Amino acid sequence: AAEWIAHCLSRFDLDSAETAITTSPLPPPLHDAFSSILRNLHSYKPFLPQSCLPGYTRNDDEEVDELQSGSGSGNSDNDVFCSRLYSTAEAVARLPNLERKRMSYTVSNLVGTHGHVEDTGMYIEQFEGYITAVVDAVRTHKGVVGVVVGDHVHASFNAVKRCAGHAKSSVEAMVAVRDALVCQCIGVVSGVSSGDAHCGPLGSRELMTFCAIGKTVVAASAMERF
Numbered sequence: 536a537a538e539w540i541a542h543c544l545s546r547f548d549l550d551s552a553e554t555a556i557t558t559s560p561l562p563p564p565l566h567d568a569f570s571s572i573l574r575n576l577h578s579y580k581p582f583l584p585q586s587c588l589p590g591y592t593r594n595d596d597e598e599v600d601e602l603q604s605g606s607g608s609g610n611s612d613n614d615v616f617c618s619r620l621y622s623t624a625e626a627v628a629r630l631p632n633l634e635r636k637r638m639s640y641t642v643s644n645l646v647g648t649h650g651h652v653e654d655t656g657m658y659i660e661q662f663e664g665y666i667t668a669v670v671d672a673v674r675t676h677k678g679v680v681g682v683v684v685g686d687h688v689h690a691s692f693n694a695v696k697r698c699a700g701h702a703k704s705s706v707e708a709m710v711a712v713r714d715a716l717v718c719q720c721i722g723v724v725s726g727v728s729s730g731d732a733h734c735g736p737l738g739s740r741e742l743m744t745f746c747a748i749g750k751t752v753v754a755a756s757a758m759e760r761f
Contacts, residue, residue: 536559537569539555544573548575549577605658633737634643634734635732636694637693637729638691638731638732638751639678639698639702640727640728640755641678641709642695642753642756644686644759645687645721645722646662649724661721664700664716664721665721668716672712673708674709676708677701677704678696678698678701678705679691690708691734692705692746693724695734695745702729704726709727726755726760726761727755728752728755728758730749730751730754731750732751734748
């Protein structure tokens, strides 16, 4: 029971952890320790990005997207591509936290701002407007912003949370970003890709985050550079 509770807490599955703590015959000191950890995690959870939380199980929305796209997970073009991290699909299969999902991935990037880097005030103003536009557009279209590296913003649709019609939603989100920034004279380029990917919490004991690995992610990153 203690191992299961620790596993649930490590994955931020707080509902399962609370049920196990309540129903399991734990020694009082261990019960108090787990209860204290649970209270702390409940207080931290609202401040964590959704990308740090575990994914969900396969749902009907994914099957709808497969029908809309005219292809299923058996398409050889969508087989997992473990670029840079894993060289074979078997390596991914050994990671119990990763699940294959139909999803869409976007990567956006500021353009034409390098001349303003030395003008700190102007650059910060443009950067804040850009981040606000991306986050608002992604959330409006039921996506999740996962990683911000410099002025590159990565987002996923139907990976962390449900998003029926994720392919259409991801494109509409990037169009909304472009339209929002045109009036601010801020240039942006985006890459969008839809397909299969292995998704779930990945990392080490010191750093764990929600990751998506596969051709879909690689394709979105490559398209952003063109």
